[in-house]
Amino acid sequence: MNISVKLGLWFFICIFIIETCSMIFLHRNIVQSLVSDELDSLLARGNSHRDVLEISLDKATLHHIGLMESQTDTEVVITNKFGKVIESSNPIDHDMEAILKLKVDDIPRKGLILQSDWQKKKYISTVSPYEGGNESKGYVYMFKSKDQIQHLILQLNSHFLFASLLILFFLFITIFFLSRALTKPLISMKEATSRLSSGDFSVTLPVSSKDELSELAHSIQTLANDLNYLKKERNEFLASISHELQTPLTYIKGYADIGKRNSIDETERLQYLHIIHEEADHVSNLLKELFDLAKMDQNTFTITKEKINLCSFLQSICRRILPVFTSKGIQLSYHCQKDLIAEIDPVRFEQVLFNLLDNALKYSNEQTITEIKAIQEKKNIIITIKDQGIGIPSDDLPYIFDRLFRVDKSRSRLTGGFGLGLSIVKEIVEAHDGEIFVESQIGKGTCFKILLKEP
Ligand SMILES: Nc1ncnc2c1ncn2[C@@H]1O[C@H](COP(=O)(O)OP(=O)(O)OP(=O)(O)O)[C@@H](O)[C@H]1O
Ligand SMILES: [Mg+2]
Structure with missing residues (x-):
């Protein structure tokens, strides 16, 4: 797996986990506040019916309230103090009955939330107590079907899904370009070093910014330049040495040839042998000094201070x-x-x-x-x-x-x-x-x- 894919994958996994966690957290909070808003408004509605009833508790008002609620997405059930239903906006079903049968003592005047579990139950529900004249008391029950809430949450989910897909899309694009931008200089450095190892020192790496990657590119460039210089120097050095050895060896060969001739006398031969000896000394000195230098290069020569x-x-x-x-x-x-x-x-x-x-x-x-x-x-x-x-x-x-x-x-x-x-x-x-x-x-x-x- 190449480095850009690896880097991209790591980026993706990290950002995906962060995004999923924050999305789940946000979604939960929104749903919670949505349900709590719904309950508050249901309670406020029940309380406002209670206020109307307390002003005029007669059949016409009861009927009017029932009629009003039958036109909305909430339901109202009004009972007397014995729990007998005296008005309802719609026929009472089984789940409503179960809520009406709940025994609740000391219901405060501002009302009470009876059921808030929208996931398991069919309704969320509140109750508000009323007190009319002639000691007539009773309760205003409000109901809202969970279908309504589920519908709202479904809408919310679709928004979240759309936002997630949009984020994923931009995440992909960003990661793609980011990993390419990060790995491009690395790839060119890798190519440069493999060219260096194959002996091609004519490497040029762009050094534009001042970050760690650029410093690395700069170091590789310096290395390439040094190697190039060393290669040139070594070639020149070898050429100079062969030239340096060539001259005394030509002398040695020339004088040895002359020395071999029978026509020359003994003193001349000795003279030539002397020159040959001198030139051989010269070569030997050169080799000794070169050997010294080679030892210094390899750090094998030690300094004893x-x-x-x-x-x-x-x-x-x-x-x-x-x-x-x-x-x-x-x-x-x-x-x-x-x-x-x-x-x-x-x-x-x-x-x-x-x-x-x-x-x-x-x-x-x-x-x-x-x-x-x-x-x-x-x-x-x-x-x-x-x-x-x-x-x-x-x-x-x-x-x-x-x-x-x-x-x-x-x-x-x-x-x-x-x-x-x-x-x-x-x-x-x-x-x-x-x-x-x-x-x-x-x-x-x-x-x-x-x-x-x-x-
Ligand atoms: N004191 C000096 N005055 C003038 N030129 C000098 C002096 N010292 C060195 N140089 C020049 O620098 C060159 C290099 O010196 P270096 O001592 O390395 O080599 P060399 O004396 O020619 O040979 P080697 O020392 O190997 O026997 C010499 O060839 C000479 O031209
Ligand atoms: Mg010298």
């Missing part, structure tokens, strides 16, 4: 990297706020700093200065690595943390970069709940800023 003295940590890194900087003619300046304690994984963080310093070294010219600085700002620790190198074009800045991205492909190949260093840096910094920012100006230099929040 420990509290360390950041200054001595940075100092030891500077000491180890200083010779390469000095040999390239680049000055390394180091500044650390005293007694800075950071909670980091020293092995991973070493990788971060070596990658950033390696970039500063690769992309700076001689006679420049590279600065390493660590300070505490409020509760955060900020580590900056600033060089006076070639800088990064502002158009490329948003992409430098992307995998395999290099600003200048030819130059980086010469310096041996894969474009993976910064993506590894970003992953490690984020695994420490930190953030990394970059500022750069072409020809002036680049500054990387790592922000570590205090736990």
Whole structure:
């Protein structure tokens, strides 16, 4: 059973139960007040006959009252104080007689309802006592046939039936449109997700209002866009990797071919073997870095944080990297706020700093200065690595943390970069709940800023 039918059925059952209950309640109340009105008017009529009789209790008046009632849908029976009938509008039948025989004491002047059960008995009936001159007393009995009441109730029932059918009709129409309106976005979302699962990410879902369904549609749309982006990125990544592997492998194959020739001497062969070894190293390094990144993606690599003295940590890194900087003619300046304690994984963080310093070294010219600085700002620790190198074009800045991205492909190949260093840096910094920012100006230099929040 589909969701619109299910929803519609639930709506229908709930509203049907509510409607039936309120209809039954209303019907009962109306019938009750109708019968009570009828009884009141019967009593009032009996009382008015009684008033007339009390003014003039003679045969002519009695006859007149009887005649009057014979023309209406009510009946009158007038008895004397011994219960003997002295006037009646119509012949007295068995049911009337049974009521007349009822022994009632102390009938109040305003009259009494003798029979109100219209469902079981043939008449509803009232009695009003009268008192004429010469101690002549008696009773005015009024009767109304239940057929009259039943006729009124039948009319009422037909009104109720008509109203119920009308409500049901509008209920059906409302439920039909409402369930369709509610389920339409759900159905389109279901279709969208099945398209997503079959690999088609070009999904567009309308997000018009601001309710829960629209939020869900928005989430599915975001998911589709992300998947689409990931698919594109994965394809580009694979293309870049195959390209990246292709170049050293071409070298290896080419030099191996030359090395196989008998015509070359031993020193040349050694030279070619050396190149082959270098290129194989290059491929192996690339694969190692890719493997690192893959581990980071799968969250299989763990960060083991420990509290360390950041200054001595940075100092030891500077000491180890200083010779390469000095040999390239680049000055390394180091500044650390005293007694800075950071909670980091020293092995991973070493990788971060070596990658950033390696970039500063690769992309700076001689006679420049590279600065390493660590300070505490409020509760955060900020580590900056600033060089006076070639800088990064502002158009490329948003992409430098992307995998395999290099600003200048030819130059980086010469310096041996894969474009993976910064993506590894970003992953490690984020695994420490930190953030990394970059500022750069072409020809002036680049500054990387790592922000570590205090736990
Ligand atoms: N300090 C810097 N100065 C100028 N350009 C930089 C600097 N750091 C990074 N870049 C640019 O950003 C690109 C990406 O840097 P990344 O460290 O990810 O790759 P790489 O250094 O080329 O290779 P790898 O680090 O994988 O050996 C670099 O190719 C370079 O163009
Ligand atoms: Mg690098």
